[in-house]
Amino acid sequence: MQTVAVLALNGVVPFDLGIACDIFSRVRTVDGVEAYRVLVCGESSRIRAGHFGIHTPWRLDAMTDADILIVPGVEDVNMVVSSAVKKALQLASGQGALVASICTGAFILASTGLLDGKRATTHWAVVDEFAKRFPAVTVDPDVLFVDEGNVVTSAGSSAGLDMCFHLIGRFHGQAVASHAARLAVAPLVRDGGQAQFIQQAALPASSSLAPLLEWMLANLEQPIDVTSLAKRASMTPRTFARRFRDQTGATPIQWLLKSRVRRAQELLETTLASVDQVSAAVGFDSPVTFRARFRSVVGLTPSSYRRRFSTALPSAKAE
Missing domain, CATH: 1.10.10.60 (Homeodomain-like)
Incomplete structure (x- = not known):
């Protein structure tokens, strides 16, 4: 069983957080065994999440044991990312975890330097701000997600679904990923990119x-x-x-x-x-x-x- 750590910061987008938790927690291997253990991790035990607060059972140090680390989007892309969060993300990546972001979570990842020299994407509404703030990152505004091997980024919130199914298929194959998509009543693969959703x-x-x-x-x-x-x-x-x-x-x-x-x-x-x-x-x-x-x-x-x-x-x- 692999461990998926989901980072929940103050101002986390609830939908992004829910995507990561729900999709991975329901995955079963071809033998019917649970494929992932999901840990929701935060700097403190209580965080703000949109219109409500949530309890995070795990602290940042639990992320170092993760095989996959998901960074959901945050409401405020100008938020200051603490040195503790940056260090935890860098340490997890350095120990071999695949680190991925959903939507504006790319801003958190980029602040650590983990995206430097790589392609990445984020929500179309903030790609210009992202490109201005992180010139060492090559921004692709048109795709649903970008897989750079050990670092993966996805576009607007629902593109997190596409990315999660992609990661499941990468580790467990198309049949397992297809089953996960059916459980979510979502398409396994959507062609095209987020350009089709911009002011259309x-x-x-x-x-x-x-x-x-x-x-x-x-x-x-x-x-x-x-x-x-x-x-x-x-x-x-x-x-x-x-x-x-x-x-x-x-x-x-x-x-x-x-x-x-x-x-x-x-x-x-x-x-x-x-x-x-x-x-x-x-x-x-x-x-x-x-x-x-x-x-x-x-x-x-x-x-x-x-x-x-x-x-x-x-x-x-x-x-």
Whole structure:
């Protein structure tokens, strides 16, 4: 069992804190065992959290034992971060903990120097202030999260969900992450970045592409192109492509590619089907193309991914 420490400072955003605590506390491995122990840590036993106060059972020294350390957002990005908090974060990172932030928690991380020389993101409304205050950090304002290996940052509050599912998948595989997403009634992967949420007018309910997206997910093995999708949606290809990007943040082909790869991950984890069979089952017309696309999205070959995350028999042949 891994330990997740969640840092709760005065003025912590309750939603961010709740995301970290709730998502990780519900994760179960493929054997049904609890995957994480969650510790809420603070400088004192009582802190202010929006409209209420909360009790933090653990102090800062408990963070040094964490495998993952989450820094939720804070209401005041100008708050002074104490030397004790900075030291605790630096010590935990130095001892091998993966340190991650949600929303404006990136300001806390950056104050420690842990983001210097790295890419990072935070809520779109404060990216300019963040970039001005921390010039040693390369700010990416358009993404939902940035994974720099031992340091991960996420954008506005709900992007914390995306980041948490990503971390679960990184440690336990796609099947476990998918189950965590289902429990949260949230999408495992959202294409696009936070640019799609910046001052964008809400689309009318009648234009929702949800039924079409569900159809695509249920028919990944079929040949699918933009023309046929537009016809199914009763739109011209140009209008469909624009509406699709508005609602998902990605082109239809980008969304389809990632959906096929995610489904392939689940099959590689949970079945003994060969890589070629998995390729065909998720709609790739060539195993060579499948291998290239899979690696570009996941960062591993299908065979390497299976060796790392397969829940099938150990003797299963990967290729």
